[in-house]
Amino acid sequence: MFYPFEMERYLETLLGERDPLLQEMEEQALKxxxxxxxxxxxxFLNLLVHMNRAQSILEIGTAIGYSTIWLARAAERTGGYVTTIDLNKDRLRRSLVYFERAGLRERITAIEGDARKILPTLDSKFDFVFIDAAKGEYLDYLSHIYPLISSGGLLVVDNVLFRGWVVPGSDFAPKYERMVGGLRQFLQELCQNPEFSTTVLPFGDGVSVSRRIS
Ligand SMILES: C[S@@+](CC[C@H](N)C(=O)[O-])C[C@H]1O[C@@H](n2cnc3c(N)ncnc32)[C@H](O)[C@@H]1O
Structure with a gap:
C-alpha cells in the first residue's frame, strides 16, 4: 500500500461493524x-453496483470469493446476478462454500478456467465488470472485455497503481519490471479509449473506474 496504512485503517473504521462471514474471510485471506x-x-464495489443498478455483473479473479460476496450482496438489492471466473480450482471450490454460507449460491455462477480463454466464449453483455486477476494479463483481458460491456456499464479494475510503482520514477525490484510496464500500458490504453470515461482513484492499491459512454 502506497498511502498511509493508518488512513486505510481509519477508512475501515468508518465502514462500521462488518458482517462476521466477511471478517472470517479477511482473517483467512490474511493467514x-x-x-x-x-x-x-x-x-466501494458494493456501492457502485447499487448506484448503477447493475443487473449482470462479471468478475475476473474470484480467489475465495471475498469481493464476489461484496458484489453479490449489492446484486441482491438490484435483482442482479454475478458471474465470476478463476483458474484456481481449489480456491474456486472454497468460494462455493462461502457463497452457500452467505445465502448467495443462487445469485453467483462460478466458472473455472483461464479468463483469456473463457471471455471470448461469453455472449451476453454485462453492466458491471470487475477485474482483479493476474496484473500482467490486464491488457489481454481488456480486448475481450470491451465488447462485453453494455452502454452505460462500468468497468472497475483493482491494483492499477500496484504499490505506487506504476507511477514513473518509482523504485522497485527488477522482477516486477514487466508487470509494472504492463499496468502502465493498460492505464494508457484504458484512459485513452474514447468509448470510455475513466478515472483512477488512489485508494486501496489503486482502483480505476470507467463508464462506457457509447
Ligand atoms: C487477487 S486474487 C482475486 C481476489 C478477489 N477478487 C477478492 O478480492 O476477493 C486473483 C485471482 O485471480 C486468479 N487468476 C489469475 N490469473 C487468472 C486468469 N488468467 N484467469 C482466471 N483467473 C485468474 C488467481 O487464481 C487468483 O485467485
Missing part, C-alpha cells in the same frame, strides 16, 4: 496470504 480487496474497496 494464507491470499490477496483480496481491502474492505474499503469491497464496500
Amino acid at each position: 494464507e496470504t491470499i490477496p483480496v480487496v481491502t474492505p474499503t474497496v469491497g464496500n
Whole structure:
C-alpha cells in the first residue's frame, strides 16, 4: 500500500461493524496470504453496483470469493446476478462454500478456467465488470472485455497503481519490471479509449473506474 496504512485503517473504521462471514474471510485471506480487496474497496464495489443498478455483473479473479460476496450482496438489492471466473480450482471450490454460507449460491455462477480463454466464449453483455486477476494479463483481458460491456456499464479494475510503482520514477525490484510496464500500458490504453470515461482513484492499491459512454 502506497498511502498511509493508518488512513486505510481509519477508512475501515468508518465502514462500521462488518458482517462476521466477511471478517472470517479477511482473517483467512490474511493467514494464507491470499490477496483480496481491502474492505474499503469491497464496500466501494458494493456501492457502485447499487448506484448503477447493475443487473449482470462479471468478475475476473474470484480467489475465495471475498469481493464476489461484496458484489453479490449489492446484486441482491438490484435483482442482479454475478458471474465470476478463476483458474484456481481449489480456491474456486472454497468460494462455493462461502457463497452457500452467505445465502448467495443462487445469485453467483462460478466458472473455472483461464479468463483469456473463457471471455471470448461469453455472449451476453454485462453492466458491471470487475477485474482483479493476474496484473500482467490486464491488457489481454481488456480486448475481450470491451465488447462485453453494455452502454452505460462500468468497468472497475483493482491494483492499477500496484504499490505506487506504476507511477514513473518509482523504485522497485527488477522482477516486477514487466508487470509494472504492463499496468502502465493498460492505464494508457484504458484512459485513452474514447468509448470510455475513466478515472483512477488512489485508494486501496489503486482502483480505476470507467463508464462506457457509447
Ligand atoms: C487477487 S486474487 C482475486 C481476489 C478477489 N477478487 C477478492 O478480492 O476477493 C486473483 C485471482 O485471480 C486468479 N487468476 C489469475 N490469473 C487468472 C486468469 N488468467 N484467469 C482466471 N483467473 C485468474 C488467481 O487464481 C487468483 O485467485
